[in-house]
Amino acid sequence: MIDFWIILTASLVATTTAILGCFLIMRKMAMIGDAISHAVLPGIVIAYYLTNSRASFPILLGAAASGMVVTYLIQFFNQRVKLQQDASIGISYTFLFAIGIILISLFSNDVDLDQDCVLYGEIAYVPLDTLTLGGFNVGPRQVWILGTTLLIIAGSVFIGYRKLVLTTFDPAFAAAMGVSVVLWQYYLMAGVSLATVVSFESVGAVLVIAFLSGPAATAFLLTKDFKKMIYLAIGFGISASIIGYYMADWLAGSIAGAIATIIGVQFALAFIYIQFLRKSRISETLENKVLT
Amino acid sequence: MNFFTEIASFFTFSEPNVKVVFWGSLILCSISGLVGTFTLLRKRSLIGDVISHSVLPGIALAFIIGQQKNPLYLIIGATVTGWISTYLVDYITKHSKIKNDTAIALILSVFFGVGVLLLTHIQHSGNASQSGLDQFIFGRASAMNMSDVWLFTIVGSIITLLVVVFFRGLSLLSFDESYSQSIGFPNELLKLVLSITTVVTVAMGVQAVGVVLMSALLITPAACAKFWTNKIIPMAILAVVLSGVSGVLGSAISYTYNGMPTGPWIVVVISLFAFISAFIGSKHGLLKKYIQRAKNNTKILRENTIKLFFNPDTLGETTFQFEDIFEKSNMQRGTLKKGLKLLKSDDLITLDNGTYTTTEEGINEAKAIVRKHRLWELYISRFMHLQPDHVHDDAEGIEHVITPEIEKELEKELDFPTKDPHDSDIPY
Numbered sequence A: 001m002i003d004f005w006i007i008l009t010a011s012l013v014a015t016t017t018a019i020l021g022c023f024l025i026m027r028k029m030a031m032i033g034d035a036i037s038h039a040v041l042p043g044i045v046i047a048y049y050l051t052n053s054r055a056s057f058p059i060l061l062g063a064a065a066s067g068m069v070v071t072y073l074i075q076f077f078n079q080r081v082k083l084q085q086d087a088s089i090g091i092s093y094t095f096l097f098a099i100g101i102i103l104i105s106l107f108s109n110d111v112d113l114d115q116d117c118v119l120y121g122e123i124a125y126v127p128l129d130t131l132t133l134g135g136f137n138v139g140p141r142q143v144w145i146l147g148t149t150l151l152i153i154a155g156s157v158f159i160g161y162r163k164l165v166l167t168t169f170d171p172a173f174a175a176a177m178g179v180s181v182v183l184w185q186y187y188l189m190a191g192v193s194l195a196t197v198v199s200f201e202s203v204g205a206v207l208v209i210a211f212l213s214g215p216a217a218t219a220f221l222l223t224k225d226f227k228k229m230i231y232l233a234i235g236f237g238i239s240a241s242i243i244g245y246y247m248a249d250w251l252a253g254s255i256a257g258a259i260a261t262i263i264g265v266q267f268a269l270a271f272i273y274i275q276f277l278r279k280s281r282i283s284e285t286l287e288n289k290v291l292t
Numbered sequence B: 001m002n003f004f005t006e007i008a009s010f011f012t013f014s015e016p017n018v019k020v021v022f023w024g025s026l027i028l029c030s031i032s033g034l035v036g037t038f039t040l041l042r043k044r045s046l047i048g049d050v051i052s053h054s055v056l057p058g059i060a061l062a063f064i065i066g067q068q069k070n071p072l073y074l075i076i077g078a079t080v081t082g083w084i085s086t087y088l089v090d091y092i093t094k095h096s097k098i099k100n101d102t103a104i105a106l107i108l109s110v111f112f113g114v115g116v117l118l119l120t121h122i123q124h125s126g127n128a129s130q131s132g133l134d135q136f137i138f139g140r141a142s143a144m145n146m147s148d149v150w151l152f153t154i155v156g157s158i159i160t161l162l163v164v165v166f167f168r169g170l171s172l173l174s175f176d177e178s179y180s181q182s183i184g185f186p187n188e189l190l191k192l193v194l195s196i197t198t199v200v201t202v203a204m205g206v207q208a209v210g211v212v213l214m215s216a217l218l219i220t221p222a223a224c225a226k227f228w229t230n231k232i233i234p235m236a237i238l239a240v241v242l243s244g245v246s247g248v249l250g251s252a253i254s255y256t257y258n259g260m261p262t263g264p265w266i267v268v269v270i271s272l273f274a275f276i277s278a279f280i281g282s283k284h285g286l287l288k289k290y291i292q293r294a295k296n297n298t299k300i301l302r303e304n305t306i307k308l309f310f311n312p313d314t315l316g317e318t319t320f321q322f323e324d325i326f327e328k329s330n331m332q333r334g335t336l337k338k339g340l341k342l343l344k345s346d347d348l349i350t351l352d353n354g355t356y357t358t359t360e361e362g363i364n365e366a367k368a369i370v371r372k373h374r375l376w377e378l379y380i381s382r383f384m385h386l387q388p389d390h391v392h393d394d395a396e397g398i399e400h401v402i403t404p405e406i407e408k409e410l411e412k413e414l415d416f417p418t419k420d421p422h423d424s425d426i427p428y
Helices: A002-026 A030-039 A041-051 A056-080 A085-106 A115-120 A123-128 A141-159 A161-169 A171-176 A181-222 A226-251 A255-291 B003-011 B016-041 B045-066 B071-095 B100-124 B146-165 B167-175 B177-182 B187-209 B214-226 B232-256 B262-280 B286-308 B322-328 B333-345 B360-383 B392-398 B404-413
Strands: A130-133 A136-140 B319-321 B349-352 B355-358
Touching (some): A002 A136, A041 A085, A085 B214, A115 B100, A130 A141, A136 A141, A141 A161, A141 A181, A161 A171, A171 A181, A181 B100, B003 B232, B016 B045, B016 B167, B016 B214, B045 B071, B045 B100, B045 B214, B167 B187, B177 B187, B187 B262, B214 B232, B214 B262, B286 B360
Antiparallel strands (some): B319 B355
8 A cells, every 4th residue: 555655656646746846847947947946945944834734835935945045146236237047047046945954953853854755755754644634544645636636737737728828939929929928828837936946856957857847747758749658647656656666675775766767768768769760761762872 | 051151062072073064065065066157157057956856866876886984985876877867868868858947847846756766665675774865865964974074175176176177168159159169179078078067066965955956055055156256267266155055054054953954044044145145246236236326317317407407598507496496397396305415415596585597508418318319319200211200209218328428329320410309490
């Protein structure tokens, strides 16, 4: 049963992030996702400290607040003082992440969070923290939270799908049609922040990037159809969760780390396959030309 | 013991270990400031991020193979995986439709994931001497020992030497890669030198700062320096100094509060330097920009006000009541008053019993600004074929920035005209 809950948790995280990841990498915003996932830390820690609980709502508020701070900082460095984009992102998120780690050390007696857990989560403990509804054990709390998040994200992507796709692939045309590119960007960012925060406990700040960018990138290599890309990405995310879990079990290591490793392996295989395909295609056309 | 005596005890080296921490962080941070200057200028700051996350599997593998925490093994392991990661990012970007940022995010997180997997595997396999390995994640300068410092000194000197020897090539590569290629600099060699120095720097630096925050040490000092200067040598020196100072301050704080990780404190200190520089930096700082803007606004206000005194009929001394000028202008009452005060302090006008009179100087200045305005109107109506009723707004803005040289050029180009497109005289 524990196996099932852990794999389910990982799959829920993988599905949510795979959907968002497809939009992120097409918009060249993968590193913004990286920045947000690191930068929400101080907000989360302060919310933990103030409310002294793992209740989700205050933590979401805290994370949203620090997510806004990092977006503002990046924009400040990039536009107000004209620092290049990559450096603006780098300065802003490392600063907030450093503050977060310092706060954890400062509150270490009062807050039930440790530094390592922040980086790669504690998915193995997910089944221990169960939710009881009307005196009836309905499964791990995290599964319910992640399930709800998945519904929210999938629902909002479904509702805004046409406009999200339009602003992703042709922002100039979208603007000409009167669709606000900035608004839909924030819509997406809000989704990324939400997904990052709820995935935080199970997979941590760094590995959520693997979930966001990996399956989407692998799917992108294999198809040109965006809808197909989303389904493929979800498939890769879930299969990586299952294989990763058993690999972690075998190596007695971190589950989230093992899943990230499998995500990397999937990408490597797809990449090699594409290279191979391209080469054989080139030699085929060459042969045809020689024959004619 | 209170905070200040603790800090004092750090800087007086009262304990032998403090000396190690002091020199260790100083050397590490200074070198990353130096190397970071080039990665920042090459707009490859996030590559530092990739490397710093990707050294983790190397460290874990070196530990598994060497079965102990030998600093040399760890640095070699870290260098190998760090270098592979940058190579992979470039390879993926070049050979597939995957964009650079996606490749960075993917490689960074997957390598880190592998590192975490190996690290947890080592921890669970219960090897006693693994203690201290997880310090690589957030850094603990206090865990350094004298042999580490010697190693940093030697490797650091080699890196500095490389940078000095290849300095001209590296700066050219950073500012203009294609130019450097075209005049025959060995770009590939230079890139290799830069990537090796970057990787080795990161591999050493993770001791003090940890893998997660090491990228800040490459990015932030150089970015700080960039707010103060555009020249590469002062920029590199400033980056090294700021980075070294924050390294020492950060490890002093971490040393004082037991249990505080070093990396985050160093990053917070250097980030504060960055914020301060962004505000008061003498080259691109916000304050500098505000002062410049205020100066421009004053100049524009002054010129717009004196223009009000221009009287096409007399082209000579003019007197006005305040209300007359106010009606003529489309300024706010307060703005106009401020403008008049500026003119009075420059002796362009005199105020006598509520009547403003222009002085000779004032008339000349008014003429000059109207002349520039009308020359420009004529210029764009003639050369851009704009209708005469479309040229005023453009001239209204440009008249404040036309230098005497441009004015002469305009006159020559237009063959010393006397009438503007609205058939008004151009005053000389």
